[in-house]
Amino acid sequence: MSLLKKILKNSVTVFAVTLFFACESNFKEIQKINVSEFMATGEADTINLKYTDSGRIKAVLVSPKMFDYGNEKYPFMEFPKGVEVTLYDQNGKKNFIKSDYAITFKGTQIIDLQGNVKMTSDGGQFLETEQLYYDQKNEWFFTEKKFKFTDPLKGNTSGQGLDFSKDFNRINFQKVYAEINEAE
Numbered sequence: 001m002s003l004l005k006k007i008l009k010n011s012v013t014v015f016a017v018t019l020f021f022a023c024e025s026n027f028k029e030i031q032k033i034n035v036s037e038f039m040a041t042g043e044a045d046t047i048n049l050k051y052t053d054s055g056r057i058k059a060v061l062v063s064p065k066m067f068d069y070g071n072e073k074y075p076f077m078e079f080p081k082g083v084e085v086t087l088y089d090q091n092g093k094k095n096f097i098k099s100d101y102a103i104t105f106k107g108t109q110i111i112d113l114q115g116n117v118k119m120t121s122d123g124g125q126f127l128e129t130e131q132l133y134y135d136q137k138n139e140w141f142f143t144e145k146k147f148k149f150t151d152p153l154k155g156n157t158s159g160q161g162l163d164f165s166k167d168f169n170r171i172n173f174q175k176v177y178a179e180i181n182e183a184e
Helices: 002-034
Strands: 042-053 056-069 076-079 083-088 094-099 101-105 110-121 126-135 140-151 155-165 171-177
Touching (some): 083 110
Antiparallel strands (some): 076 101, 083 094, 126 140, 140 155
């Protein structure tokens, strides 16, 4: 009887292990089926978009590549090869922004700029960070990432997290770092 139990126990173990690996393979295939991949409804090379309001240019966006995902539940446009954006204020002053990657969400009017983000204003202010959001509706920028900000009149500031108006008139720093050199 014990030999029969051993054979039966080994047979059940082999069957269970075989069933487990067979189910594992099928489960992975089922997971792949349920993953939805985004399909671009439009694709453009070397684009130059001009945003106007009341006949006045508010912004110019230049990018070597754009994908439009306008048919998704939450529509967005992706710029995988980066963007160069010029923002104009009512007085014709410009801000220039460059990043390695960008994505804009149509419902929120938020632009997410990522990778080597550099922003220069007409007034000479310069900002460097790894990610910067731009709220188009409120004309407001913000980041939670580390940054380096240079103002020709006020000097250099480094830190983590800031938000500011498009014209740099209002700036809120979150964490600021400073280096102090002691006199010898």
